[in-house]
Amino acid sequence: MSLFKDYTLQTSFKKVLLAVVCGVGFGAAIIAGHYLFGTFNSFGGEYFAKYALRNGAGIFLIAFLIWGAGLLVIGGPAWLLLHFTGYRTWLVALLLGFCLPFTAVFLVNTEFLTGYNQGWSSYSQGGQQWLDGRLTGFGWWMAAFDSAIMGALGIPIALLVWYNSYGGKQGLVADE
Numbered sequence: 001m002s003l004f005k006d007y008t009l010q011t012s013f014k015k016v017l018l019a020v021v022c023g024v025g026f027g028a029a030i031i032a033g034h035y036l037f038g039t040f041n042s043f044g045g046e047y048f049a050k051y052a053l054r055n056g057a058g059i060f061l062i063a064f065l066i067w068g069a070g071l072l073v074i075g076g077p078a079w080l081l082l083h084f085t086g087y088r089t090w091l092v093a094l095l096l097g098f099c100l101p102f103t104a105v106f107l108v109n110t111e112f113l114t115g116y117n118q119g120w121s122s123y124s125q126g127g128q129q130w131l132d133g134r135l136t137g138f139g140w141w142m143a144a145f146d147s148a149i150m151g152a153l154g155i156p157i158a159l160l161v162w163y164n165s166y167g168g169k170q171g172l173v174a175d176e
Contacts, residue, residue: 002089004087019164019165020076023071024064026157029060039055039056040052075161090163093159096158097157098151100154103147109147110140124142
């Protein structure tokens with residue numbers, strides 16, 4: 001068995017369906033939890049109890065739909081191709097879990113690599129990201145940084161989906 005290819009791992013439609021629902025739910029919980037934690041730290045407990053919990057449920061639902069669409073539309077076909085070519089190990093899931101969200105967010109943040117967005121400017125606390133519709137060097141760096149964070153969030157989700165799909169029959173250390 002290699003670190004990347006393993007034809008012995010098998011799954012079923014029910015396991016994959018459960019895995020996808022678990023992965024989407026976990027991804028949505030991470031996003032909603034980030035919102036709730038940030039809101040509590042920024043505005044305190046009274047605002048948190050009055051407004052943030054209700055908003056958190058909406059954010060969870062929206063994140064559930066977005067992660068679900070991404071997992072089914074982008075992740076599903078990619079994993080199906082890898083599964084049928086024998087690339088079924090946890091390491092492949094980890095790499096795919098990082099690369100797909102990273103790529104999707106980077107493409108969106110850089111206006112699909114053009115760096116052009118119809119004549120507007122924006123700033124963040126670190127500096128100017130867009131200037132007259134052009135992405136600045138700082139903007140490219142922020143796009144890469146934000147994409148890396150989303151890629152890092154994709155890793156535990158991908159590993160959870162992999163573990164539920166294949167039943168955890170493969171150890172996290174390859175037998176040589």
